Amino acid sequence: MSESASPVKFRPEEIPAELGGLRMTKQRKEVYCLLMDQRDHPTAQDVFIRAKERMPNISLATVYNCLEALVNHELVRQVNFDRAPSRYCPNLEEHVHFQDLETGAIHDVVFKKGININDFLELPEGVEVRELELTLKGIMPSSTKKN
Numbered sequence: 001m002s003e004s005a006s007p008v009k010f011r012p013e014e015i016p017a018e019l020g021g022l023r024m025t026k027q028r029k030e031v032y033c034l035l036m037d038q039r040d041h042p043t044a045q046d047v048f049i050r051a052k053e054r055m056p057n058i059s060l061a062t063v064y065n066c067l068e069a070l071v072n073h074e075l076v077r078q079v080n081f082d083r084a085p086s087r088y089c090p091n092l093e094e095h096v097h098f099q100d101l102e103t104g105a106i107h108d109v110v111f112k113k114g115i116n117i118n119d120f121l122e123l124p125e126g127v128e129v130r131e132l133e134l135t136l137k138g139i140m141p142s143s144t145k146k147n
């Protein structure tokens with residue numbers, strides 16, 4: 001259960017001109033790197049605030065457009081929790097989300113090796129699962145220690 005920033009810093013200048021069929025404009029590269037670098041499932045507003053540090057003139061609308069393009073090309077995932085604003089997750093591996101009720105932080109959780117969703121759900125015979133969206137809510141031990 002880890003969502004700490006990856007040790008490798010993603011640099012926009014190292015992102016290819018095209019990724020997954022999407023032409024990577026300067027803004028898309030920046031937004032993509034922000035998501036890859038800080039994997040805390042930010043909202044569009046969070047991304048906007050971070051993007052402004054490097055591109056002071058970027059608009060929220062541009063950030064939304066970049067995010068939409070990245071989601072449409074399956075480079076990042078759009079995740080919705082309750083009725084809160086969408087968040088963005090660059091982790092394309094199959095995983096579920098754990099929301100810490102104490103801090104609001106969202107962590108990626110992967111399945112134990114060899115476990116298949118069919119092993120623990122009574123799915124109707126022949127069902128083909130194409131998408132998985134599962135959110136667990138609870139308290140991380142690390143957040144209770146702080147109090």
Ligand SMILES: [Zn+2]
Nearest residue numbers: 089091097108
């Ligand atoms: Zn995630």
